[in-house]
Each structure stands twice: as structure tokens, then as C-alpha cells.
Amino acid sequence: MLSVRDLTVRFGDTVAVADVDLDVGAGEVVCVLGPSGCGKSTLLRTIAGLERPAAGEVVLDGRDLAGVRPDQRGLGMMFQDGALFPHRDVAGNVAFGLRMRGWPRADLGRRVAEVLELVGLPGLGDRNVATLSGGEQQRVALARAIAPEPRLLMLDEPLGSLDRGLRDRLIGELRELFARLGSTVLYVTHDQDEALALADRVVVMRAGEVVQVAAPDLLWRRPATAFVARFLGQRNLVAAHVRDGRATTVLGDVPSTRDDVAGAAEVLFLPDALRLAGDGHAGRVVSRRFAGDHVVVTVELDDGPTLDVACWGGGAPVVGEDVHLAVDPTATWVVPAG
Amino acid sequence: MHLLHTPVRSPKRLVAVVAMTLLATACGGEPTGTDASPSGSTPAPTGTTAAEPTATPTEAVTVTVVTHDSFNISEEVIDAFEAESGITLELLASGDAGSMVNQAILTAGNPQGDVLFGVDNTFLSRALDAELFLPYESPELGAVDPELVLDDEHRVTPIDVGDVCLNYDREVLADDEVPTSLEELVPFADQLVVENPATSSPGLAFLLATVETFGEDGYLDFWQQLADGGVTVADGWEDAYYGQFSGGAGEGDNPLVVSYASSPPAEVYFADPRPDEAPTGVIEASCFRQIEFAGILQGTEYEAEAQQVIDWMLSPSFQEDIPLNMFVFPARTGVTLPDVFVEHATLPSDPIELDFRQIGEHREEWVEAWTSTVLR
Amino acid sequence: MDLDGAALTVTAGRRSSATLLLAALPITFIGVLFLYPVATIVWTGLAPDGRLDLSPVLRVVSDPAILRVVWFTVWQATVSTVLTLLLGLPAAYVVARLDFPGRKLLRAAVTVPFVLPTVVVASAFLSLLGPRSPLNDLAVRIAGEGAPQLSLHHTVWAILLAHVFFNYAVVVRTVGGLWAHLDPRTEEAAQVLGAGRVRTFLEVTLPALRPAISAAAAIVFLFTFTSFGVVLILGGPRLATIEVEIHRFTAQLLDLPTASALALVQLLFVVGALVVYGRLQRRGPSRQRLRSAADVARPPRGARQRAFLAANLIVMLVLLALPLAVLVERSLATGSGYGLDLYRTLGESRRASILAVSPWEAVRNSVVFGTVATVVAVTVGGAAAWVVTRSRGVAARLLDGVLMLPLGISAVTVGFGFLISLDRPPLDLRASPLLVPLAQAVVATPFVVRILVPVLGAVDERLREAAAVMGARPRQVWREIDLPIVGRALLVAAGFAFAISVGEFGATVFIARANLPTLPIAIFRLLGQPGAVNFGQAMAMSTILMVLTATVITAIERVRVGTVGEF
DSSP states (O other), X not given: OEEEEEEEEEETTEEEEEEEEEEEOTTOEEEEEOXXXXXXXXXXXXXXXXXXXXXXXXXXXXXXXXXXXXXXXOOEEEBTTBXXXXXXXXXXXXXXXXXXXXXOHHHXXXXXXXXXXXXXXXXXXXXXXXXXXXXXXXXXXXXXXXXTXXXXXXXXXXXXXXXXXXXXXXXXXXXXXXXXXXXXXXXXXXXXXXXXXXXXXXXXXXXXXXXXXXXXXXXXXXXXXXXXXXXXXXXXXXXXXXXXXXXXXXXXXXXXXXXXXXXEEEEEEOGGGEEEESSSEEEEEEEEEEOSSEEEEEEEETTSOEEEEEEESSOOOOTTOXXXXXXXXXXXXXXXXX | OOOOOOOOOOOSSOOOOOOHHHHHHHHTTOOHHHHHSOTTSOOOOOSOSSOOOSXXXXXXXXXEXXXXXTOOOOHHHHHHHHHHHOEEEEEEEOSSHHHHHHHHHHTTTSOSSSEEEEEETTTHHHHHHTTOEEOOOOGXXXXXXXXXOOOTTOSSEEEEEEEEEEEXXXXXXXXXXXXXXXXXXXXXXXXXXXXXXXXXXXXXXXHHHHHHHHHHHHHHXXXXXXXXXXXXXXXXXXXXXXXIBOSTTOOSSBSEEEEETTHHHHHHHTSSSOOSSOSEEEEEEEEEEEEEEEEEETTOSOHHHHHHHHHHHHSXXXXXXXXXXXXXXXXXXXXXXXXXXXXXXXXXXXXXXXOHXXXXXXXXXXXXXHIIIIIO | OOOHHHHHHHHHHHTHHHHHHHHHHHHHHHIIIIIHHHHHHHHHHHOXXXXXXXXXXXXXXXXXXXXHHHHHHHHHHHHHHHHHHHHHHHHHHHHXXXXXXXXXXXXXXXTHHHHSOHHHHHHHHHHHHSTTOHHHHHHHHHHOTTOOOOOOTTSHHHHHHHHHHHHHHHHHHHHHHHHHHBOHHHHHHHHHTTOOHHHHIIIIIHHHHXXXXXXXXXXXXXXXXTOOHHHHHHHOTTOOOHHHHHHIIIIITOOHHHHHHHHHHHHHHHHHHHHHHHHHHHTSGGGSOBOOGXXXXXXXXXXXXXXXXXXXXXXXXXXXXHHHHHHHHHHHBOSSSBOSHHHHHTTSOOTTOSSSSOHHHHHHHHHHHHHHHHHHHHHHXXXXXXXXXXXXXXXXXXXXXXXHGGGTSOHHHHHHHHHHHSOSTTSOOTTOTTHHHHHHHHHHHHHHHHHHHHHHHHSOHXXXXXXXXXXXXXXXXXXXXXXXXXXXXXXXXXXXXXXXXXXXXXXXXXXXXXXXXOHHHHHHHHTTSOSHHHHHHHHHHHHHHHHHHHHHHHHHHHHOTXXXXXX
């Protein structure tokens, strides 16, 4: 449905988006994930028509959007921090896109009520937006974006400034909402939890380039690079040397299934690859972090690397305690060094 | 009796006046020309070369009169003229008299208006040298004291006359205590306010009075004595009269000020209730004569209509309206004066006068010397 | 990575043709009605025979008498600026941070002097500082005959006091405006970290306020540097500023070479002040964390704060209210006691009045001219502000600066420039009744621009983008987003433009038609005639003018809630 080809956006000498390809199918939820400054917002703004690409094309439903003004693209977009109109009340904000698209005046009230209901703010139409809480403002912004039923709904860090509990709840609600509406969604965030929880596919960007496109579970288990692995929150990466389909580390050899990696590399030990055991690699607990239903201990191995291990149930070792680590070489993934 | 070959003035405002008796006596013989031609009826083109009007008479013509910001005349008088002549009058005020003349000089040839009113004898030579005016000898001139007619070529026509004089506060100084000549003024220096001749018309007039009285060799000594004695200098008449002078409506504490001979009648006229006696008096020996002129500006498209305006300014209705609007005396003889003028205006019998060409030649130099002596 | 600036440039580029079209309005306006006349008169002065001759400039800058004038001008402007800051900063704190009954009214009240015409203020100070000052009567009544008597008239003190009177509001509004929006938590943080009150003020508050303080200082310096009426009337002939000398050399002596040379010298200082001001504005409050004013003002706590508030109120009372009260008192004085007699007589066109019309007609003229001027100034200034905020180029900044110049160029230079430049059809405006409101609009436009630029600049670009993405065409974006948000600021700008137009004197006096005097002109002419009624009527009309401007400014205060403006 949306197809971005070889898109490049420059600001002066800075390349904000470099040669990006991206496809979003109808009804698909795609998340663009990356650290701040990686060009993901620029990508979104370019698709919306708010920036002009230096090269490449944006095609929506088979139509090249070059030279089409933002207001003629028929997209929906939710801005970082909402960008609510301070001079209009909640209903005025939500109705805005409808009015611009020429909805009959008589239908506005009904649609606004419907959408507010949908985002969980029934009856708040006449409230001043400045009096709303952060979460309520995000919902209004969302309602405003979805009200006109855009072909493509784009969200730019929609949950950026919210506290964790609220964010987790909204993630759940968003997922439900997207499913219910069957919307095509392009969602930009720097938070891997959001991306992994919401997306059908995740696009990871770094310094203007797309690093990897994959479904969330694949991304988690098979990151293309060490950068992707670390950005998703993986901590157990160990230096390795790859030769003949085997990667050698201080924790022993593991199989390498990638043809594109040879020589110096890193091996990702997934969380289920490591557990505390009676014997194995010896080390000492250097820190201990309580995580609700489990405890994460950081173990410094005698032969070098420091690794995080999750302990379920009681009896996690305390700091300073000597422990041994058992390693499951199949729960690993080799990535190029970096 | 002294003749008026000189003159003066530009003031912004008031003035005083004088001489109606003087004028009346001087010209007593010939009130005839006066009634002869109703104003506006006809210009008699005199020495004028390009007298033919360019506008057709049927078309409504607007004549713009450039004036200083003290010009004033009753609306009824203007309405009557417009009704009678079919001419529409525009009055354009362009600052004080000096500023107005300078603006006219800058725009010589492509003037802002058609008639200029308010150039006085202290600025006359500058205006004449710049060839601002077209000559026109109004038939109404016959009713004007010939001594007021300073330009033989009639490039300017005298409209009103007044005197700049020392005024005193009668509550502080009794009529027999005040100095009776400029020489006697020196001991009163610390009670005297004068205006800066560089920025004020009455200030310039008073400086000229001292030049005439003490001569070019002596006037600076006189001013040095005043300066040593602590004379107060103000930049403008308003500040001098309201801010520094104690008499009348003044708020200051000096009982002597350079103002106009017409200031006492104005104090009576503009008081509520009106007193029987003026609260201020005039020192006649200090009076310097200012004559205000009007002229037709070179470059006008409506010369014939402009001539009608000049005639109107000399007409009895305009001339009678002058005293209570501008607080100066009409140039025309035989004009009925308002009671307040008759009762309270002092009539200097022998005002100080200085030839306008001489003024034109030395004005800047005298002012500069004055500034060095008194201000620095 | 901060890509916002770059993003704006891209956006602006797309709109460049519309922007250019919009820019044409202020450029034409200021070019025809200001730059061209001024350039013509200066050129006439320095190139009398068509060839540029700079010797008058050399003569002027080497003439000790003129150098003394230059020195005095700089000196008095500097001292006036410092004094205004010293008295105005505490007041800025008071209106920004202390919540007390009448706070808004006070904020409006301190602004009234700023828009009053010099001629009115000068007459008030004339009454107050002269030997017959009511203060002196009071002193005698209290201390008996030998009481010390005040007479500041014709001293530099009179000038300085009047300058503080005029410009107090600039400091209070500019600095107070920012102060009200500063996040007080930074100060709280400093105190928690162990800084005392004074250290906190010096190391946290003052640096945060510096852009506003410097901007206010630059503006006050500019105003006082080019001060004319105050210096002329209150200073007496021994104290002259460059502006006064330009007037003398132009209007009285018609010495255009010297006047032009002086104008260039003055221009140099003015441009300097404007450049400083421009720099400081660009480093202004937008980068700081600003909060809405409502939540930082607190009622005064403790004896110290109450005493501080009281001290400030006393300063305002003596400095601002007293001169104005004297005006009112004089306008109510009748031959026997007090009454409204003078006001009653205003309706009559006295046969002998120096005014061609009844004083009430002068009020009407003022309102009509002021309204036309306001429409012109808001249109032109609005277009300029839009261009300035939407483009980042040197040209936009230049336009911004040029629009400020009318504040620093002598009215007599402009007035005489009009005469010799706008003298041919289709530009022969010299005799047009439109000239008065146009000249007033030239003076009012800089204020409109200064009020609108920060507000327009503060409109979040993303709001416009959000609207566009939702299908709003560019014109709809303007109507739906900018206009409603800037609407209040537009009202404020219009109110200011009106007050300033109504009070304008310096330019109007050269071009007003005798039969259409404005209020300040009428006051000026009444003060030019002797007699108690004339003086009293001048005071009564000054009071009316004061009430008129105070009403407008107070109305502005009601709508300006929550906007960050510079005045």
C-alpha cells in the first residue's frame, strides 16, 4: 500500500535519511525503531509531505506523491507530544480533520463522540485541552488522527512523554484499537518495548539507514547486527572468532549459520542460553537486581566477560557469591563485530 | 512719528498690539479704498507676468493656504468666503513660522500650497531672496497703512501687525517699579525670562530690539550683563510664559517675561470670571514690531484664485476677525476692534524697528553671537 | 541532532513566492514613506550639487560645540537607561511574581505614560518641578516658611526624571513579561543547592533575565538617545541633544548640510543600538523553559515582601502618578475651587480659541486618524511580522531592523524629507489628509512588529503541520491556526498602535491640517496662548487624552493574558 523507494532527505550537508526502502501492506502495523536522531521522524515527515526528499519516491496506493501537498495526501498523523490546538476544545481538535475533509456539519458531532468513545474519553468533548492530563492529551491526539479514517495512520513517538504504567496500558489499548479498526499503521518510536509489542514488522534505523526489517520475534532472536541486539536490550554479547561455521568464544564454540560473518565477530547469548548451575564456567556475582517476578544477577566470569543471568524462583545468589554458569550453545546468534 | 520700516515677527501666537490708534492716525485720511471692492470679486492683475488662471472658472477650485501653526480664523469667515467665491480653502499648518518659511524655501517652485500666510519681517528677506512669491498688488491695499508695505514689488502683502514686548506680573511689580527702558532692565536680570532667539520667534524679536537699541557694538555687552545677572532662558514661548513667568496663568516665579503686547488682553479675555484689570502689564519701551505677510507661491496653478484669497485676507470681515483669533492687530485701518483690545491693549507709540534687509543679512550672526555670550 | 532550524528553511523555501509577495507590503510602505524621504533630505544636505560632499560630516565631528552635544546625548541616554533599569527592575518583579489585588490594573497603569505625548508630559513636569510645584506648597505647609524648595526645571534632573517616567513601562513590561514566565523551579533548585537569596538572584535569575534586560536597556537607550520634546521643554536651551540640534539646524536655520551630517551621526548610534537589540532578541526567551504566568505569581509573604511591594508602589505613585495627578488637578481648578467648568467649555468653539474647531472635534479627529493609522500599522506590521518569523534569511532580519528605524530618526528629518520627495504625482501626499495617519502608522508599525513577532514565532510549527496533514490548505492553516492563536496579540498590537497614533506629536505637528487638529496638536496650540482658560483647557484635554489611552491599554490587559510580548 505504501511503498518508499531509495528515499534520501538532506538538510544542508547532513543526510537525515539515506537510501531508505520501506513497504507497508494494507492493514499492517509497521514500527520504525531507532535512537533519537536516526532519521525515523524525518522519514515519517517526508511521507507526510512535510519535508521534501532529495531523491527517491513515495508511492501510496500506486500513486507517486512527489509534489503533492500534505493536505492533499489524505494521511493521518499523530505528532510527538500531541500538537493539540490550544485554541480549540477537545471536540474542536477531533473534528478538525473531518471539517477539512468536508464532512457534513451534521455528522461531526456523532463522529467525534464515536471516536472519543473509542479512545476512552467519552463525554469530554467540551473540555479545554490544556486542562487534560498527559495521557488524556495523547488520547485526544490519537482520536484526532483516526477520526477521518485515514488510509495510512502515522504516529510519531505517540507515547514519548508518558510514564511507564500509563504507557504499558496505552500500548495494550493501541494494539486492540489497530486490530479493531484494521488500520494501516506506520509507527515511529525509540522504545523497543513499544515496537516489539505493537508491530507486525519492525524497521530498525541507524544514522539515516535501515539496518534491519523483521517481525518482532525474529528481530529479537536473529538481530542483524550487534547494534540491533543492544538496542533491543540484549546485554550478553561476547567477542568471538568465526571460521568454518563455528564461532569460538571464551564460553566455548557455538554454531554459526550465517555466511556473511567471518573472522572477528560477536556472539549473542539469548536469555535462555544461560543459567546458574552446579558446574560450568566459574565466576562471581558483582550485582543483583530485583525485577519483580525474577532476579537478574550480573556475573563476572573468571575468563573475562560479564553476563546477566535471570534467576526464577527463590534462592538467587547474593553479591560476592561464587557461582557457575551453564551455557546452551543452541540459544545463540552470531553477529558481525561492532 | 516714527515710520514702520521694519519689522518683525513670526510668532507663534499672540501678539499684541498696538497701534490701532497709531495706524488710525497715520492713515486716517483714506478709508475709502476699503469699502470699494468686496473681497473676491476681482483681482486687478498688477505687475504680474503670468496672471492668467489655468483653471476654468466653472470648475471648483481648492486653494491651499500654507500657514504656521498659530494661524486661526473663525469658521464663519471661511465659510462666507467659500460660499461667495466658490473656492474651497485648505489650511495646511507646517510648524512654527521659521519652520514654515524654511519648508517653503525647500519646496520652491513646486510648493505645498498656493498661498503662504505668516512670514514676518524677521524672516522676510530670506523668503524674498528665495523668490518664493509672485507679485500681486491687491486693490485692498489702499486701506492698509502704507508703512506696513515693506516690499515695493508687492511680492508680499501685510495682513496683521503686533509687538513683542516685555510683560510684567502686576502682583509682584507695581506699575511704577518696572523698568522704563531696556537699560534699566539690567538690575532685574534675575527676575527676567527670555526666549532663545535660535528657536523662538519672540526671542528673536527681543534680540533684534536690543540690537537696534544698543547698536551692533553694544548689544552683546547688554546681554553679558543680563547673563551675569542671572537671566533665565527658555527654548520656547510656552515654557517661558507658563513655566517660568509668575504673572497671569504662568506657573513660574519670574515677574518679567518676553511676550506680546496683546498678552494682557488675552489674560483678561481668557479668564473666568474676567477681571476688570489685566493681571499683567506691558513695558512699552521694549516693544519690537512684527508684521505678518501673505504671498502667492511661485508654482501655483491657481494664481487668480490665490489673488482672491489675498484680497479676502485684507477684507474687513477677515481683518475684524484677526484680533480675537490670533491676538494681533489688523493691518487694515478703520477696523472695529473688540472691547477687550480697546480696554486692555497697550499701544506702543514708538515701537522699535529694524530694516528687514538688515535683519536678513545679520540674523544668523547675531543669534550665534548671542548664543556664545548667553548660553555658553 | 537539532534539525528544526534546517527543517524550517526547507519549508520556507517552498513558500518563498507567497512570502515575497507579503514582504512587498512592508517594504513598499517603509520605503516610500520613510526611507526614501529620509534618504532624499540627507542626500540634499550632503550633495547639494549632485556630488557627494562629506566635508560637513568632518566639520560636525570636529566641532567641539557639537561634540559636547554628542557627549551630552550619550551621557543622558546612558544615565536615563541605568536609572530606568534600577527603578523598573524591582517593579518588574512585583508585577511578575507577586499576586495582589489590582495587579493587572497596575500593569496597565504603568504603561500609560509610555504612550502619552511629550507635550502633555512636559506640561505635567513643568507644573510639578517648577517653583510653584504643589510639592513646595506641601513642604511649606509641613515645615513652615523656610522649607527647602524644589526647582528642577531646566536642570538635567528634570530630563532624567521625565525619561524614567516615559520608559519605566518598557522595563516593567519587557522584563516582567519574561520574569512571569521563568520556571521558578530553577531558583528553587539553586536554593536547595545552598545558594542564598542574593546568590540565587545573581547567578540564576539574572542570567535568565539578561536577554530581556538587555533588550529593554537597548530600547530605552534608543528612546532617550533620540529624545526631543522632553529635552527641548524641560531641559531649556543650555541642554541640547543631537535630535534637538537636528531640529534647530533643519527647521530654524535650514542648514541642511549640518543637519544631514548630524542625522548620520545619530543614525550610527541608532543602528548600533538596534543591532545590539536584534542580537539579544534572537537569543531571547524562546529557548528557555517558560511556564504560563498564572502559576508563578504568589501573594506577598512575610513583612519583607510586603515592604518591598509597598516601596515599589510608593515609587510608582511619586514617579508616575504624581505628574499625572497634577494634570488632573490643574484641569479641575476653576477660579474658585474645583469643578468641571473647563470640561464643559470644551464643547464650545470659542470665538477666540486658537483651535479652528471645538476641542471635542479634536478628540474626534484623533480617534479617526488613530483608527486609520491602526488599520495601516496592523496590516503592514502584521505582514512584516509574518515574513520575519517565517524566514530566517539576512533579508528578513534586515527588514526587521529597518522597520525599527522610525523609532530612531528625527521627525523633522522625515517631515522635511516628505516635502521634497513626495512632491510629484502619484506620490504627492503632501497635501493629502491621509498623510497624518500614514505618518502615525510609520511610528506605530515598529511596535506592532515587536508585539507580533514573538507570538507568531511561538506558534508551534507542528500545529501548522498537523493541520496540513489533516487536509488544511495553506490558507486554511492561516485561518484555522495562526489567526486564532495570534488573534489576541493582534488586538494588543492594534490597541498599542492606536494609543501611539493618538499620542503622536513630533511628526503630526509638521503635517496636520489647521482645521483638523489632533488632541496633542490642540493641546500644543492651547499652550501657545496666554490665559487661564487656555492653560486649563490644555490640561483638561491632556486628561482626556490620558483617560483615552489608559482605557485602551487597560482593555489590552484584559486580552493579553498568557501571551509573551515584548511591550
